[in-house]
Amino acid sequence: MNRIPLTTTAPLPVVERARGAVRDWLRGGADRGRNDALTIARAALAAGLAYLASGLIWGHEFPFFSSIVAFVIIGFGIEKKMRKVVEMAGGVMLGVLLGELARQVIGSGPWQIFIVVFCAGMLARFLDSSGLFGFQVTIQSLLVMIMPVTPGMSPGGRALDALTGVTVALLIHLLLSGNPRRLQTRAAQSFYRELEDALVSLALSARTGDRGVAGATLRTLRDVSQKYTDEWRLANDVANEMATFSPSGLRHAEDVGRIQHLLVGSDRAMRNMRMIARRQVEFLEAVRGDAHSTLADALLAARDAVQELRVAVSHEEVDFTDARRQLRLFCSYLSPEMLLRNDEGLRPGRAGHFEGVTLTVQLRSLAIDLLQATGLTSVEAKRFLPSLVIASDGDAIGPRPMTVEMKAVEPPATTEALELLIADRSDPDRRG
Incomplete structure (x- = not known):
């Protein structure tokens, strides 16, 4: 009888966990x-x-x-x-x-x-x-x-x-308090990394149609997102006092204020992420796990925009121009016509259409939150978004030609106007 050699090809799970x-x-x-x-x-x-x-x-x-x-x-x-x-x-x-x-x-x-x-x-x-x-x-x-x-x-x-x-x-x-922005930057970096991880996980879920991944992302966001917000808020408070009382921190007061303002929109974006994860679970369940690569691309575009925000915060001169350009790309995806088609080019049924439109609206809200975090007003941020004026025919949806009355309600933003919104707040020479 031949004996099978007792060789171990992989570490035991206990050993691997201990090593980790x-x-x-x-x-x-x-x-x-x-x-x-x-x-x-x-x-x-x-x-x-x-x-x-x-x-x-x-x-x-x-x-x-x-x-x-x-x-x-x-x-x-x-x-x-x-x-x-x-x-x-x-x-x-x-x-x-x-x-x-x-x-x-x-x-x-x-x-x-x-x-x-x-x-x-x-x-x-x-x-x-x-x-x-x-x-x-x-x-x-x-x-x-x-x-x-x-x-x-x-x-x-x-x-x-x-x-x-x-x-x-x-x-x-x-x-000897040093640069008060150091505390804010550290907290913001952790915050945005968590946001990036959530967007990558949701993109994977959309590309594979696996609602379990979206559900796990939702649970993680519920457990840890508030912690990162609280850490950033505490860092803002400490940095503000350092910039007020410390002689070495006075020259950083303007940047401290900009990063404080950044938390307002970013916190709303993190809260929105919990809703987006929940809506994505329901959407994928309604479409029975169909893969949606365009939705995944949109989520990855949002991840790239968050990365640019993280880079902007880490620089000595806080500049959101690149982040706004990336957010513009993210916004270009945000219409039901773009997001609701699966990889075979088919639109969802009635239940999937309802959940998909709800998810689209939530993603648009995320875009507005991130744009406002960079210093834009709500009205300015909404100009980045494509029109939601649509017509429906059964399960089909599509853009409706805009009448004069509709244009008065929802004026289309020109490329030049968007470029000014992208650059004017970060580059004073471009204003006017």
């Missing part, structure tokens, strides 16, 4: 380190300068509280809003003062620690609802109680160290 998990962990760690390197460097600089300043100004031999306070205020992650920085500074100072006062009055020990921490926590909750403020008040009062007094430290000396740390941290935060 390790890759994702390493990639995530590298991304976090790269994104937070500047913030950590600022926190480290603040800690060192605060320690040096306390030694020089107050003559304290081991002013560790200065370093602790300065590092805690700047911390990790996304640069904090000024309100959060001031909130943390206030919590730190109040906690240190409470600890110093309690240590002078009742001393330090287990029961004293219980009393001080309880009172500090209750006072913090009474003064402010923020958990961050309460944590700082409590932890700083605890540190004062449990850390020994260093040689040469006068009563209240740690309060002076804390004040020094707070001052240095605030100065570092204001003077």
